[in-house]
Amino acid sequence: MKDVTFGQYYPVESFVHKCDPRAKILFLIGYLVAVFLSADFYGLAACAVVLVLCVAFSRVPVRSVLRSIKGVLFLIVFTAILNLLFYQGETTVVIADVPLKWGIINITVEGIRFMIFVICRIFMLVMVSAILTLTTTPVSLTDGLESLLTPLKWIRVPVHALALVMSIALRMIPTLMDEIDRIMNAQKARGADFSSGGPVKRVKAVIPVLIPLLLSALRRAEELGDAMEARCYTGSEHRTRYKKLTFTWRDPLIALLCAALIAGVVLMNVYLPPIL
Amino acid sequence: MQAVDFENVCFSYGREGEGFSLNNINFSVEEGEFVAVLGQNGSGKSTLARLCNALLTPRSGKIAVLGMDASDPGNTFEIRKNVGVVFQNPDNQTVASIVEDDVAFGPENIGLPREEIGRRIDFALKAVGMEAYRRATPARLSGGQKQRVAVAGVLAIRPKVIILDESTAMLDPRGRKEVMDVVLRLNKEEKMTVLLITHFMEEALLADRAFVMHKGEIVMRGTPREIFSRADELETYSLTLPAAGYICKKLQAKGLPIADCLRPEELAKEIERCASRQNI
Numbered sequence: 001m002k003d004v005t006f007g008q009y010y011p012v013e014s015f016v017h018k019c020d021p022r023a024k025i026l027f028l029i030g031y032l033v034a035v036f037l038s039a040d041f042y043g044l045a046a047c048a049v050v051l052v053l054c055v056a057f058s059r060v061p062v063r064s065v066l067r068s069i070k071g072v073l074f075l076i077v078f079t080a081i082l083n084l085l086f087y088q089g090e091t092t093v094v095i096a097d098v099p100l101k102w103g104i105i106n107i108t109v110e111g112i113r114f115m116i117f118v119i120c121r122i123f124m125l126v127m128v129s130a131i132l133t134l135t136t137t138p139v140s141l142t143d144g145l146e147s148l149l150t151p152l153k154w155i156r157v158p159v160h161a162l163a164l165v166m167s168i169a170l171r172m173i174p175t176l177m178d179e180i181d182r183i184m185n186a187q188k189a190r191g192a193d194f195s196s197g198g199p200v201k202r203v204k205a206v207i208p209v210l211i212p213l214l215l216s217a218l219r220r221a222e223e224l225g226d227a228m229e230a231r232c233y234t235g236s237e238h239r240t241r242y243k244k245l246t247f248t249w250r251d252p253l254i255a256l257l258c259a260a261l262i263a264g265v266v267l268m269n270v271y272l273p274p275i276l
Numbered sequence: 277m278q279a280v281d282f283e284n285v286c287f288s289y290g291r292e293g294e295g296f297s298l299n300n301i302n303f304s305v306e307e308g309e310f311v312a313v314l315g316q317n318g319s320g321k322s323t324l325a326r327l328c329n330a331l332l333t334p335r336s337g338k339i340a341v342l343g344m345d346a347s348d349p350g351n352t353f354e355i356r357k358n359v360g361v362v363f364q365n366p367d368n369q370t371v372a373s374i375v376e377d378d379v380a381f382g383p384e385n386i387g388l389p390r391e392e393i394g395r396r397i398d399f400a401l402k403a404v405g406m407e408a409y410r411r412a413t414p415a416r417l418s419g420g421q422k423q424r425v426a427v428a429g430v431l432a433i434r435p436k437v438i439i440l441d442e443s444t445a446m447l448d449p450r451g452r453k454e455v456m457d458v459v460l461r462l463n464k465e466e467k468m469t470v471l472l473i474t475h476f477m478e479e480a481l482l483a484d485r486a487f488v489m490h491k492g493e494i495v496m497r498g499t500p501r502e503i504f505s506r507a508d509e510l511e512t513y514s515l516t517l518p519a520a521g522y523i524c525k526k527l528q529a530k531g532l533p534i535a536d537c538l539r540p541e542e543l544a545k546e547i548e549r550c551a552s553r554q555n556i
Contacts (some may be wrong), residue, residue: 139373164371171373174415220368227369230329230361232353232385232433242380242393 010134015250016058017135021144023251024132030258031128034265035121042272043265044120050261051124060134068130069123076122080115087111138170140245147245161235168224176217183212277343279437279469280305280328280359285337287323297323299492301337307436310463310470312480312500315489316514321473324489325441328471330355342436357386360430362443366414366422375401375417375425376410382433393432400428403466404458420451427458437469438462444476456482477504477518481538488513504538 016024031050038044055065069076089108092099100107133141146163153159184194187208194205280303287298298320305311315321326332327339330352339346341355360382363369372378376397383393401407404424414422423443430438440459444452456479462468472483480486481500488496488503490513496503503510507517507525516522520543527534527547534546 139377167373168371171371171414174413175367220365223363223365223368224371226326226331227361227363228371228381229331230356230363231382231429232356233381234353234385238387240384240387240389240393242384242390242397243377244390 009137010060010064012059014057014059014135016054016131018248019135019250019254020245020247021136021140022148022245023247023254024136025141025144025148027254027258028128028132030262032125034258034261035124037262037265037269039269039274040272041275042268044117044124046261046264046268047124048120050257051127053257054128054131058131058135060131064134065127065130069126072122072126076119079118079122083115083118084111087114089114139167142167142170143243143245158235160237160239172217172220175220176213179213179216180209183209277307278304278340279307279309279342280471281338281340282327283338283340285327285334285339287327287332287334289323296335297492298327298334301492301494303487303494303497305437305469305471307342307469308463308467309485310460310472310483312472312474312483312486313489314475314477314480314486314503314515316475318491319489319513320492321489322441323492325361325439325471325473328437328439329359329361331361357433358435359437359439360433360435361439361441362423362426362430364442364445366419366426366446369426369429370414370422373413373415375406375412375414378414378425379428379432382429386433396432396434397428400432403431403462404428405454418451419447420454423447423451423455424458427455431462435468437471439471439473441473442475444474444479452476452479475515477516477521481518488515501538505536 019027031047034043034050035047038047055062058065084107085105087106087108087110089106089110091109092101093107093109093112094100136144142163145166146159149157149159149163184192188194192205192208194202197205282301282303285298285301286296288296301324313321313324323332327334327346328341330341330346333347341351342358344351344355346352346355370378371381379397379400380393383396388396397410398407401410404427406421406424406428409417409421409425414425417425426443427438438459440455444455447455459470459472460482463470470483472479474480481504483500486498486500486503487494488510495513496506496509504517504521507521510516517525518538520540521536521538524534524537524543524546528536532550534543534550537543537546
């Protein structure tokens, strides 16, 4: 259980691993913009090429990246079917002289086109986000977010405290995983059954694990608070940082790639004739 | 100067008028001293630690830490910079998921510049013998190693006084020894004041002085040897002698002519001497 880490960081040395987390987060946002700006398949193709580059330069096995699709597979299928059946298109598809139209269900050419778009968009977004979490440790991800959100300090958002909360949450995951293991074993020793029965029964079986877990988490939080105070934590602005994020030559490069992608997509939308 | 000085200190967790957790406590610890506090669960010894560090403030009486009044909130930050506390559970005092980041937490809080924080991390990890684990994840370390990292986290603030609040209670014998070795060295070499709160009698033997707490009061004071020479009195406070001392007492009761001893090595030597004299 100890090896369960949030975001499944994949520890290898690569170009993408060495990029600054801030640059990677901004790249992700830019990529998102490009994917949604794409009005035609040219744009999507350009995004796909960039995706392939990302995977190649991250040196993460393609299988590991693809695995992250599993979590959203249902979402993809669901939205695809909805779009296929209910998209308000004009040209109804006709197969063997039977128009595919029953009541509100109306399968149109435009609907099929849009469905392919939706599948591609979700797929590419999930893949690029997966590359971000696969190549960035949770700690540097938190640091990056904190640094990017610094402007919010002007409107009195306690960015630093929020980042600390997040990093402590990440640090507590393995500890609480151990705790779950321990509680489950204790319950099993007293005859609890977690692995049989229907979904309702299984959910019910989890309750005696969750309640002790919650109680112990609260107790831990209190002790941790004391320990932090004892180590001079006051939450004040005078805190300094030991680790400092620094941009390298890689970061302008990926910023440029991102800008080129967005510009390219916009140009293709304007100048290239639409397919379908 | 006195590192910690308690004068008629009373404290209670409950409301005014309810019973006291600490009742009229008087004691002081000189700078550079190693003092052990013994007592059963609920005797008030952890409360004592929290009072020294201004995590709690006394109901009445006066606590002076390195000459500063601990009841004055203006002194709290200075006091915490000078008095470090290592708690019982290492898992509940680690804030970061990398060793060096965790050790950096204290120095960051007192606003040190980056280069100085780096030096403090070097110093602290070296002092506890964990230099090789600088980039490790605390979750994968052993209990003793985790607790040494916690000690390093306190040392990096460079306090004058270090309080160990049952810091070895959750460790196995090996981890316990690792932590105690570090503490002893800090006391002897860095002249650090140590207040060791424990219910392991063997650990108390290492101290210059000890006192025993019972139901919120200090009931025995003296050197560890003086205290352990009063075995019957200790027993009334539900405390026992160190194992070697206990065996020694039993052997004496059986009529073996061996001298009083408290450490295993002493006991071994005594038994050997006794055996050779009787030609066994």
